[in-house]
Amino acid sequence: MYEVRASTVLQCLEEAAHYYNHSEIAEKLGVNPSTVGRWLKRETEPKHGILYGLQQMLMPFGKPADSADFTFIDLFAGIGGIRKAFELNGGRCVFTSEWDAYAQRTYHANFADGQPIAGDITTIPEANIPAHDVLLAGFPCQPFSIAGVSKKNALGRAHGFEDETQGTLFFDVARIIKAKRPGAFLLENVKNLQSHDKGNTFRIILHTLREELGYQVHWTTIDGQHWTPQHRERTVIVGFREPTAFSWDALQLPGKGRITLGNILHKTDGSEPVLEHDEGRYFDHANRKIHDKYTLTNNLWKYLQDYADKHKAKGNGYGFGLAYANSVTRTLSARYYKDGSEILVWQGENKNRV
DSSP, X not given: OEEXXXXXXXXXXXXXXXXXXXXXXXXXXXXXXXXXXXXXXXXXXXXXXGXXXXXXXXXXXXXXXXXXXXXXXXXXXXXXXXXXXXXXXXXXXXXXXXXXXXXXXXXXXXXOSOOOOBOOGGGSOGGGSOOOSEEXXXXXXXXXXXXXXXXXXXXXXXXXXXXXXXXXXXXXXXXXXXXXXOSEEEEEEEGGGGTGGGGHHHHHHHHIIIIITOOEEEEXXXXXXXXXXXXXXXXXXXXXXXXXXXXXXXOOOOOTTSSOGGGTSOOSSSOSOOOGGGTTSSEETTTTEEOGGGBOOHHHHHHHHHHHHHHHHTTOOOOOEEEOTTSOBOOOOTTHHHHOOSEEEXXXXXXXXX
């Protein structure tokens, strides 16, 4: 594995053109060679979404992995979003854990380095995890049971995080930190972690990291719409084994809403390039339009409006959300794939994309 530091889309594209021809770049990015040509001639602006693909293409021509600035492990890795950022800043991943089979498949597609993915972290002994400089973990939010010291003594139970967090996945994060003592860690969770179980969950996590494990800990809330067209707030916790002058106040974020839906959505006017791997699933290129099944019928659109009005009158929270090309969406939930009605993309009167 190699890493490369080129940062902007155009910088990476121009650098890639030194090593690949237009057809090779187009194939790897899933666009037409003519599109690549227009980008390089600056006739059209490349989408920000191709940046990571370009950086992956450039990695073989960058700095060898054995000279990486630091090493890290990726726990509850999902499809590798946090790993991407740390690799692009000089890190090398030495261990990955993710139990979901579909996430594993996507992770392997995103990182074609052949590194195996460990499954259930609860079954992996600390001895099987390599030494590392930084621990990364996007662990799930789970409640902790509460018992006073006197009750624990009466039951013969241990005190501290080994008792309070037992049975939760945060326990596995804590036991690995305790065993491996990385120089730093970054933990990510939903914003509601801070208020979960009336604040008890967050209190125990911070107490464990600071008092039990002895790390200097800082936390904040970061909104994903600084980088993507989605309002998605997350709790981010960082910790350092040694004293450091770290401060979240020094973090400079790009402006919110800088990237809108219009920057990432497929075009619906027939100008979208033909992508062989899509096999016409989304577009009717002959008639220069998106397939009808991706636009709500008038009857379904009326039903959703009536249904929302009925629940609003009852004081319920049900309702669809409309998003526009110049805006960002609200948080996409895990159930979105079931009906797509939570967030609809406005295409004009009586036209709403699922």
